Amino acid sequence: MLIKTLLRLFIISTTTLVSCGKQNEKPNIVFIAVDDLRTDLGCYNNPVVQSPNLDKLAATGFLFKNHFVNVPTCGASRHCLLTGMRPTTKAHLGNDITQHVLSNQPETDIPETFIHQLKRNGYHTVGIGKISHSADGLLYGYTEQPSNKRELPYSWDELIFNPGKWRTGWNAFFGYANGENRQSLNRQVKPYEKGKVSDTGYVDGLTTQLAIDKLKELKKNTKPFFLSVGLFKPHLPFTAPEKYWDLYNRDAIPITDNPAIPQNVNPQSLHNSHELNGYKLGEEKPALNQPASDGYTKQLKHAYYACISYTDHLIGSIIDEIKALGLDDNTIIVVWGDHGWHLGDQQVWGKHTIFENALKSTLIIKVPNSKQTKPITSIVETVDIYPTLMALCNVDTKHPIDGESFINLLNNNNSSSQDDVAYSYFKNGISLRTERYRLTKYFRKAEPTIELYDHDTDPLESINIASKHPGIVNKLMPVLEKGNTGLYK
Template sequence: MKQQFLKMFVLSLVFTVSGICQTTTQKNVKSQNPNILFIAVDDLRPELNFYGANHIKSPNLDKLAGESLIFERAYCNVPVCGASRASLMTGARPTRNRFIDAHVKKDEDYPEAISLPLLLKQNGYQTISNGKIYHYGNDDAKAWDEIWQSSRRWRYAFEENFELRQKTGRGLPVEIADVHDSIYMDGKLALKVITDLQKLKQSNQPFFLTMGVAKPHLPFNAPKKYWDLYDRNEIELPESYVQPETTPKQAFHNFGELRQYEKIPKKGDLPEELAKELIHGYYACVSYIDAQIGLVLDELKRLNLDENTIVILWGDHGWNLGDHKLWCKHINFETALRTPLIIKVPGKTTGQKTDAITEYIDIYPTLAELAGLKSPNSVEGKSFVPIINGQKSDKNWAVSKFKDGVTLIKDQLFYTEWTDDAGVAYARMLFDHKTDPLEIDNLAEKPSYKNTVEALSKELREKWGEDFLK
């Protein structure tokens, strides 16, 4: 009897030790595969405190930036949402026939590419798409364990404004409603992401959890308390509120996206009062989404998931708030190309800043490397993990494209060509940010810059991608 009891005790001890070892192994495996919280913000320009601005109230983004690596010279590869997102998620450059406009689908433009979420899913990650990640919610469906989007009904709080949108296609460009944050889409999004975090806390799988924030995209709708943070009398039009004759006409557009909204004139400059109302609304929306992102980051910390979770936040492109008398994106000025990009890597980032030129196609190989994975051959970007590790970047250029316009960013020079299907340029502009950060004085046609233009034109073709003209 004693021998049998002893035998059972030993077996029990073996199973217990085995279970402890197995649990420890699982924890070790998970610690080697960090979670990723992937926050994509629509139309967010780098007009934030940690980029030198001091008028937009965004305490949660400021706090996250203080724990992150801040990229001061990050650029989207194409300044329009659908194309920018597809390019980023595949790590592939836009070409003349790939990733063209807002209505791009990754599955149609580059179906053979293994996207970032698909790579992670294939390697044991739980992948959840919340909100706007691709332009279309069902795009790249095989990459996700779950896809969730809030009803578009909640773009507006007032029923009459929603009905107006249904009738006109766009509706009013602003709405001020004294309602709870959760009435609008991004408030509902925050609650969904928080619920996901609580569920994922119980899982042994690493996760790739996304938060696709809708604002500050038009319409500029946010709860009244965020509008009340700003005094419209203190809002001014941008210093670059001009369109010099030396700049090619191809550089400008009629901001058709905004023109579709009610009470917006169909042509010409906006009345100053209306322009300031739109800027006010943009600021209010940034403060609103800041609060929603803050709720998610607080829950991440409360659950003790922050210690093993990479947090990356990016805006899909820049946005014009009257810069060059333009609104929206869809252009090759820096205001549409430069973007906010910050990444928090536990144990490595503490609010450092880098002026290394970074492209959005670099995000894919970076996150793959941090997850211990090799990027597929279709990825054209370059990992910026060395920068995270404190090393100096050896890359000093980026290429961005919108339709016929292709821009080479080289050190402080911004060179753009508008080209035909054969790659022949029919218009050019060149700005030197050392002396002209607002991009007012086009140098491309000045005789003294002829050699510079020829060298940049050649380099542009070397760097815009092997498949660019295909």
């Protein structure tokens, strides 16, 4: 504990190496959380996806090539982000964990989130859209009317949202262009839609308008601000305005390079794509015993890519407004995907595995006046974002958290080392990612319970080699066990 404390103090003392704008002013933060955004962007070397705005942000900021979430499901991943803590109970793997452990608690000396921490240190905090698990920050069920109770009761100075024609945040989250939604239509819907609408024909366009209007207000504020914008797409249903679909030639969209179930793996490590198949009018029902056809794969990927391009355009509008208002010289911009997504990879559609496709997600950070040119290849975890932002803002974190600041990477652009690791948790398992290997241990009866993938020779995680390399497993297992925070004891 003493070593970690000294390291944290050293990290904070070195923040001046990264310039955050005007001297003696704390930087503003615009944090954009994007649902289900895997690393399918031009800046991550996808030659098909049209993402010019995020590519430009990555070229002038810090692109993290190996960012891994701690839990591959929305609410639990966001809880790790907000608290800087890895899961310690099975309840921490559920989407409703924030509601259970934060929403109904009295305020204490320990801040409920890093946003609360910023608020206590002079920041004006504004939330728009999905930041924790709730679509609009309020507590209510998918088919219920919104309550007045906040999911995060102490983090926000302002919590705003415009549900538009969908009337509630959850309706908008699962909404279609005609104002209906998955719930109102009893799931008798397709998992995609090419909408003959403008950007504001879906709710993310309305959220972007709110963000731009709020930036104009915050420009006049004397306090530094934290503005968080939660965009829904490319979460299911894959709905986007027609013009973003038209950016793509479906025939040119490739299917995945790893469409088969990995060798030497029990099917319990995967799943039957229940989330996708919950959209009852989908033309096919892919499963582990029935892969999607090439045609349907291309159709779904086309829809997902259209959603990415829609989101990219909206993020570009926010960035343009930051520049137009002259805020760019003192504003940190973060774009974070809350987890990855299997697009037919390993015969799975969706998140909810502890394979690379579900765990690796987008992370781009733009620090004012930084001179970054090379992507950062070191491994970082979602829990590390909390202390890094506190270090950039010169806010001391006195309570213990699991995350460790990676501000040294922003200062020095360090390359990967064997000491870089990330822990992820789901499906009764723990997965450890090192520079070269992914080692996964499942706490179940179905064998095999140990999986090992060599990313030097098998970056697609297509062959479990654990039985052939017991020496590597034995060397890495003590490191993996350090990440067993009581979850499977």
